[in-house]
Amino acid sequence: MSAGSTRNAHVGWLPYIVAATFFMEYLDTTVIATALPQMAQSFGVGPNSLSLGMTAYMLALAIFIPASGWVADRCGARTVFVSAIGVFTVASILCGLSQNVTEFTAARLLQGIGGAMMVPVGRLIVVRSTEKARMMQAISTITWPAIAAPVVGPPIGGFITTYASWRWIFLLNVPFGLAAIAVALAIVPNLRGTERKPLDLVGLLLSGVALTAILYGAELASQPATNPWIAGAVVLGGLIVGAIAFLHAKHHPYPLIDVSTLKVPTFSVTVITGSFTRIGIGAVPYLMPLLFQVGFGLSAFRSGLLLLASALGNLGMKALTTRILQRYGFRMVSIVDVTVAGVFIVACGLLTPNVPLALILFVVFVYGVARSMQFSTLATLAYADIPPQQMSGASTLWSAAAQMTIGLGIAFGAVSLRIAAAFNGETSGHVFTLADFRLAFLFAGVLTLLSVLGYMGLARNAGQSIGGGSRGGETTAKS
DSSP: OOGGGGOOTTGGGHHHHHHHHHHHHHHHHHHHHHHHHHHHHHHTSOGGGGHHHHHHHHHHHHHHHHHHHHHHHHHOHHHHHHHHHHHHHHHHHHHHHOOSHHHHHHHHHHHHHHHHHHHHHHHHHHHHHSOHHHHHHHHHHHHHHHHHHHHHHHHHHHHHHHHSOTHHHHHTHHHHHHHHHHHHHHHOOOOOOSSOOOOOHHHHHHHHHHHHHHHHHHHHHTOTTSOHHHHHHHHHHHHHHHHHHHHHHHHOSSOSSOGGGGGSHHHHIIIIIHHHHHHHHHTHHHHHHHIIIIISOOOHHHHHHHHHHHHHHHHHHHHHHHHHHHHHOHHHHHHHHHHHHHHHHHHHHTOOTTSOHHHHHHHHHHHHHHHHHHHHHHHHHTTSSOOGGGHHHHHHHHHHHHHHHHHHHHHHHHHHHHHHHHHTTOOSSSOOOHHHHHHHHHHHHHHHHHTHHHHTTSOTTTTGGGTOOOOOOOSSOOO
16 A cells, blocks of 8 residues: 555654554553552552563464554454554553452453553554655654663652552553544554464464564563573573574465565564664663662662663654664664664673763763664665555564563563673672672673674665665665
């Protein structure tokens, strides 16, 4: 379907309405961690008992994200998007009214179904409705919630649980959800696919099992009481099933996940190399609060205040992202920015309570700037060369990869910290020192720096079709 046939006077507002729903979903996911102790007390159980609710949410994401593109093509993007917001909002109410772990788990499962459809379909609506010349700005707009929410979520969650009730974390979604539904019904076009493809049930099963195992293994790895070898085995099993799913998709005439999009060099780099980058950078939001609270001995509130420097870097960079990409191009920006991110991730591990506050804030701020720039660069470049008929498949694959790397980033941070503790002679895995954090941040920084090699293979004029700067050179990625 041609994007031109769907454009109307309201098309410029689409990225903002989609971004608002993204922020609702991402914020809800990040603030819940701070509310777990209070929730456990309300339910009369230990905090670990609530992990089932977290796992149920990830399970729903793993199963339904791969199907989101097919459902949108068959039923219409607006229909699915509005329905997903409705499901997410109703599930939020049920989460807020839950009286026990069983009710909460069921509500989180329903909420995961809404989130799994809302995020990839919302992204699909934007990329299908936006002309190439405006794509960079549009993608930048819908990317900021994923960048900002993990940073501002914990302070907000801490404030709500301290001065109100954990139930408001979920109930506050209701007015935002209702407003989003009303606006979406008014301005979002009901885009559909150009052909009615049969549902790839085998692909749905394989992708669901693969993503579930990877995300569940990542969750296990982040738990101090879990044997890391068991978690690693679960992740490995997921990767093996994922490889089988990949081979199936390559030979299926109508695959649920269109892996042929990986033949597009710019898209392939953002999915494959970008995954390693996101894992390395994504370990920091897990490690940094622990560094400040455990390593520095600060309260959760004071730690949250320090993390606001990263949030300022994240949000402040959004105003400059488009101009920087237009001036220097995607290849140059990716190489330089990932290098800066890797160096400052390592620098985070060198911080101590004796370091001047101004220097701590500077390091955290620059990390936030680099994180924002790279995530926006990846999200924008991904769709630069994707033909219209493959937009649905690209959006589905991108969403699945992005969701996986969120969980794997947390797991990488947790496992790195546990390996560092073992290396430094700590066997319990529950008490961490500054030396442990120094090594964990080093691991995350090195992984981020190694991903630079992938960006070096980009063509110098990569992304030029959507306004990325070019210094000349090849039109395809280097082999």
